Amino acid sequence: MRTHVQRKHPHDDAPDTAAAFRRLTGLPEGEERDTLRQEIINAWLPMAGRIAGRFRNRGEALEDLRQVAALGLVKAVDRYDPDRGSAFESFAVPTITGEIKRHFRDHMWTLHVPRRVQDLRNRVRAARQDLAQTATGSAPTVAEVAARAGMTEEEAMTGLEALDSFTALSLDAQLPGADDGYTLSDALGGPDPALDIVVDRESVKPALRKLPDREKKILYMRFFRDMTQSRIAEDLGLSQMHVSRLISRCCTRLRDQALHDQAVHDQAVHDQALRDHALLDQEVRDAA
Template sequence: MPTRVSAKHHPHDDAPDTAEAFRQLASLPAGPRRDTLREQIVEAWLPMAGRLAGRFRNRGESNDDLRQVAALGLLKAVDRYDPERGNAFESYAVPTITGEIKRHFRDHMWTLHVPRRVQDLRNRVRRAGQELSQTVSGREPTVAEIAEQAQLSEEDARAGLEALDSFSALSLDAELPGSGDGYSLGDALGTTDPALDTVVDRAAVAPRLAALPERERAILYMRFFADMTQSRIAEELGISQMHVSRLISRCCGRVRDQVMRDAAARP
């Protein structure tokens, strides 16, 4: 016959009377009967766990997820509660469930890693701001007012205010405030400079280019740095285009061979 879980007046109106059920649970060995009784106790306390979860609504987490976290805290409380200590289960379950929900926010809801102390400052500053918004009209409360309301120093109040924006990250595709032209944060980020891949090669080639005869250096400069065509270089120097082509090919081959020998000679 299943154990009856009765209702009784508690400081929490939805807290059931499960004292006798817990005494039985503590005396039962592991098995189907104990599992059934445990499920009955959990089911009886679920409404209160759901109400505790409701205290944390509108903070970026869905109500269903909050209820699941609260139910997990309730299961932990049921499994860890010792009726022999003489304390009512309610006095143990409420802080356990609340602590589980707070831990969920701390460990899983922050996009950026923020120290626990700063998270606590954020919560105090947020509450102070909400309280002041009911008394201060037409403007945002000042840092000094928030610090006084939260009983914090102005430095700690500023740290809490800065953490208000750290709970979630801004999308890189989001338009920057005040831009007005669709300019996003992603547009402001730099990219890898493709020239970085050639830094080592440039450093290796530089001394060999400097050792070339002046005319050959001039031809390479005009071709690869000034982006001049071979025909224009030939016209500039008064030689044939074929001659320019041979000089470029010969200089590049010579420099390449010298650089490779230098690399092979390094220890």
């Protein structure tokens, strides 16, 4: 026997489904129960759509919000227990609303923001809206927002920072006040080529300290004071050819020493990894 869900007037989105729910709880799994369950869901869909409408103009299409609200309605119907004595509407409204809020929290934020911070943002946003209606034209201060929202100034600052985390600008977006097409991507930094020089300098320092003083001086004059070989030879009383051989020999020695030190370091890391692996393998065998 097919059961028709009765509606109450004048609110068409709040039907009288008490009898249908009582009958639903007594039916076993099967086609008859599925049909009655679907009738109840269809009867309450207008209410779910009305709740979804409260969240329009927040960056999500209304049709998508209605689908989320319908999902919340299905969960409410499946979880509702008429024996608890409360009306279905009082159970369904917070369930549907919570489902929509979860959708915004999980799918609409550009950046991942903890739920606590999201709650602070919502309270701060509501406080600013209230203050805007009574303000004299100036933006409310952090202290005023905190007092209005009933939170500390530190929490208000956190909520205010989260106001800009819901959406993000494209890297191709022109920066405010920039008249020359300057975009966010133009403000991004890139790899610093000097980092490789830092690594090279640090790697040759040990070998550099071991060089004789004369070779150290020659290298300093050539590579730090940018002096020519002829000028270095004149200052030190050497021939230009001798200075050239000394520079070449020092550079070769420094390079070979740096490569040798790197090889020793890599081998030490490899040996330690093998020891750690063997120790872990032994612990696994002992535990077994």
